[in-house]
Amino acid sequence: MMEVLIPILVMCSIASGLAVLLAVADKYIASYGECKLIINKDTEITVEGGDTLLSYLIDNEIYMPSACGGKGTCGYCKLKVLEGGGTVLPTETPFLTKHDIAQAVRLACQVKVKKDVELGIPDDLLAAQQFKTVIEIIEDLTHDIKRIVFKLIDPEKIEFKAGQYVQFCIPETTEYRAYSVASQPSIADRIELMIRHIPGGLCSGYVHECLEEGDEIFLTGAYGDFYLREESTKDIICVAGGCGMAPIRSIVKHLHEKGSTRKITYFFGARQKRDLFCTEELRAIEKEFPNFKYIPALSEPISEDDWDGEVGLITATMQKHMKHDENQEAYLCGPPPMLEAAVKVLTAKGVSKSDIYYDEF
Template identity: 40%
Template sequence: MATLFLAPLSLGVISAVLGALISITDRIVNNYGDVVIDINSGKKDLNVKGGSPLLLSLAEQDIFVPSACGGRGSCGACKVKVLSDVGPHLPTETPYLTKEEQAENIRLSCQVKVKQSLEIEIPEELFNIQKLTTKVKKITDVTHDIKEVLLELPEGTDLQYQPGQYGQFEVPPYNKIKERTQRAYSFSSNPNDKNHLEFLIRLVPGGIVTTYVHEHLQEGQSINVVAPVGDFKVQKTDAQMICVAGGSGMAPFKSIFSHMVDTGEIENREVWYFFGARTTKDLFYLEWLADLEKKYKNFHFIPALSEPEENADWKGETGLITEVLKSYLETKIDTEKTKEGYLCGSPGMLDACMIVMRQFGMDENKIYFDKFA
């Protein structure tokens, strides 16, 4: 009988000892000490604790490298040039890097672990990105799965951004999520509103941030936002703007069109805005967009439903938005005028729209988008 009791006890002691040894070994082996990150040939020198991903080490020192996926390695946005030898590119990096980028030692900062002092290069504009603690002023359901979130900026904030850019929306730990999590969302607000930021956040099944926003976020709550980020913006030309969006991809276009109204650009530049949805319950801001179309002769709004309900009194376009886009490029949009493409939506929709645009002679270098993971 004593053996029956002693055997489990012995195993427990052995397991505890092994666990302690593993813990001690891990601390010794992975204790990289204090290291220095030299940015842009001494423009900034950061003293950090070694052992964390480069993306996180920079963020802890208020240098925010864009990362649409929040550092999961699934968007390829957090690229930096690493001048020091940190080993070969990882299999998690290469799908997001061209051969030229790999030759120049461009790396994904979320995948590079800071184990030693190193030198990196980043675009100078990243020094202007801020982390702001905002207050949730209003939450509005605009569809069954999209919330409009209006945030109040801290007093005295000088946030300057281009319509089309985005922010990293951060939510606190909740339920089984043990750490703060960031995801990228386009601003839907007008940059001329210096007191607020607005986002359109669609519920993604299983999405950490979207689930928090839809099930836990409350008016009056504090929320951190890292901004402004992104290169998506209207080019300063007189080309026709061929814009395509779906779902919460409406966000940057709300920002863009509102700003164009303020500046008067909407009166002088032709805009074709295609918005794809499944059913009528997925449409929103229809009155505002219809008013723009009535007021400005150069503005054309074309909503389309891919699966309209049988009993819906729908008189607009039907079919996939790519089919509607193709039809308009064939029959209604001036073929002689220079065109630029502006896209926001799912990666699949973006790729399909680019194929159609190229078929009609649109220059690939003049098709602009931010493809979020």
């Protein structure tokens, strides 16, 4: 048995050693000369080949979304590589659907530039900017969620749609994380985020343990297809849990400011009373804005909570309060299992799948 295994093991170590050597040689020795990045057929950027598309785009102030520092583990940095990108790599396939591959979609952090490359980048991504900001306020919303207010320094104003997100650049790293904007678009000179502490988390750990008022932080954005469809006249169902509050708060405050006549029902799921936040603010909006209703539910209230509101999963509360009506659209934000269960209730209540928008986190 050992006589068979030893040559195989030797071959494997030689092969992996060669692969490492080739990768090192490719990085430090190979020279690809000047390469052109041609974007949407109208913009050309000349780079010295050898690095990834993502690095060149960020160097040239094209702020592609990226939540893993280019490690190929978040799948955010998608764009179309129409020419010159080579074959799709095994590191990309977990993030690409068959439709993506047919449309030449690739992960910018995995495509190395070795010759001229033709790219298709949506206009909204090209419009994303980097913002130098200063931290104005940090406050606790719950035992594990902080509200952070960033004052924009350069540029001084941001345009975004209620529901979209920005990326937080973690100081002294090349890593970014996505956070939904919790403030409404009319506040253009500040960005509010709500950030939950994930134990061991790089960014949320930094925010909860190191970030201080007065610190300078870079944000990029705005991004995302999860935003309020303003042209619609349908009634609105919002469903959120945890920091899913952030984009829904932005949507509700925006609709309130605009004096929308659409009926809005907001279901918020939390475990215990200590996980509820923004309650007074939402109750105040409810008083001024009769077409808005806020319905929180606690899944595991404890006796000290003295809770006389809805108890159980948020989906049970939706089931109880929602009427069957096709004239509704829904905005959902929270962990994937909650979203999955909420979609089932919504479709059973007549909401078309094409009228359900969601962000998972």
